[in-house]
Amino acid sequence: MTVVIAAGGTGGHLYPAVAVAREFLHREPDTSIVFVGTERGLEGTVLSQEGFVLERITARPVMGRGLTGAAGALLRLPVACWQSIKVLRGRRADLVIGIGGYTSPPVVIAAWLLGIPRAILEPNAVPGMANRAIGPLANRVFVAFASAGSHFRSSRVRLAGTPVRRAFFEPPPVQAEGAAPPIWAKRGQPGQRLTVLVFGGSQGARAINDAMVEALPHLQGKIWGTAVTVIHQTGEADYARVKAAYDGAGIGNDRVEVVPFLFDMPRALRSADLVVARAGAVTIAELTACGKPAILIPLPSAIHHHQERNAEVLVSTGAAVLLLQDQLTGPRLAGEITALLGDAPRLAAMGTRSRELGRTDSAEVIVSECLALARREARG
Numbered sequence: 001m002t003v004v005i006a007a008g009g010t011g012g013h014l015y016p017a018v019a020v021a022r023e024f025l026h027r028e029p030d031t032s033i034v035f036v037g038t039e040r041g042l043e044g045t046v047l048s049q050e051g052f053v054l055e056r057i058t059a060r061p062v063m064g065r066g067l068t069g070a071a072g073a074l075l076r077l078p079v080a081c082w083q084s085i086k087v088l089r090g091r092r093a094d095l096v097i098g099i100g101g102y103t104s105p106p107v108v109i110a111a112w113l114l115g116i117p118r119a120i121l122e123p124n125a126v127p128g129m130a131n132r133a134i135g136p137l138a139n140r141v142f143v144a145f146a147s148a149g150s151h152f153r154s155s156r157v158r159l160a161g162t163p164v165r166r167a168f169f170e171p172p173p174v175q176a177e178g179a180a181p182p183i184w185a186k187r188g189q190p191g192q193r194l195t196v197l198v199f200g201g202s203q204g205a206r207a208i209n210d211a212m213v214e215a216l217p218h219l220q221g222k223i224w225g226t227a228v229t230v231i232h233q234t235g236e237a238d239y240a241r242v243k244a245a246y247d248g249a250g251i252g253n254d255r256v257e258v259v260p261f262l263f264d265m266p267r268a269l270r271s272a273d274l275v276v277a278r279a280g281a282v283t284i285a286e287l288t289a290c291g292k293p294a295i296l297i298p299l300p301s302a303i304h305h306h307q308e309r310n311a312e313v314l315v316s317t318g319a320a321v322l323l324l325q326d327q328l329t330g331p332r333l334a335g336e337i338t339a340l341l342g343d344a345p346r347l348a349a350m351g352t353r354s355r356e357l358g359r360t361d362s363a364e365v366i367v368s369e370c371l372a373l374a375r376r377e378a379r380g
Helices: 011-027 043-050 066-091 104-114 129-137 206-219 239-248 265-271 281-290 303-315 330-341 344-357 362-379
Strands: 002-006 032-037 053-056 095-098 118-122 140-143 157-159 194-199 228-233 256-259 274-277 294-296 320-322
Touching (some): 002 066, 002 104, 011 032, 011 043, 043 053, 095 104, 095 129, 118 129, 118 362, 194 330, 206 239, 206 330, 239 256, 281 303
Parallel strands (some): 002 032, 194 274, 228 256, 274 294
């Protein structure tokens, strides 16, 4: 069986797709998985790291690009559809899954034209434009939030949650003998440290980076005087600037690790005691799968304010603190971090409530439905 997955651009689209791909291989090891993406996003780097095949098409984003950019993207759509048809025919696809974003529409349209079974995944509380557009062409629509299901034909909707890689909730692999552990792996040793994980999605977030840099003087006499470690994923663009700020504050490498990208996010997140992050659907799913308390700073420019809606699900149960970007300052962020780290019972309660919201079976549910769909269509 050959499964083609359209996913690209950001980690928010790629990592749920990787989780689904891994579940297919776990269930049926002889499954052939092919990803379709572009030259523009993270897919080349991430998928080579994960060991998956990537076919490229020339799709472009429509939303947030202005009138000229949107028109150019729509004019490229027929070309991207034709490229997708060639990929699906060449790979003899049995099933196509779209994970949203600008890569999904041409691939799902091509599958519809060729009569190949089609499924889409909507991980946000409010569906994105791409999935709304191709929803009528899908045989199955998997949603992470019940509120998203109202935007699609109810007979095709399945509430499944957002797929999370098994590495987030399974025991970590045994470390090779003699290998130096990352600093976030030192918890549980004498003089155990609390760990704060800061990240702004796969490409980083300048606003969060700026606020954390501004927060350093306000944290200096508070958390740095205690056993606290910070892991800060900055994104490529801000790495040098943020690293220099920590160095300038005299915070040594034994207390902070600044990285442009975290390939081993499962291990870092499992080790975190508090997370400062955006509120993308994948971040929410990973936080709740691991049961982590969080300070959530939604991306204000997200279409339909879907990150704010995502965050409200956690905040309403007491699993997270919401900090809107227009209220985000260094002193405010430092105050929130200090208050939570200093209140162990509250931190523990937030973690419990977060875990109660988590699902670890999303990929299994999606793959089971997709296998049944593909087999039924094949018999038909």
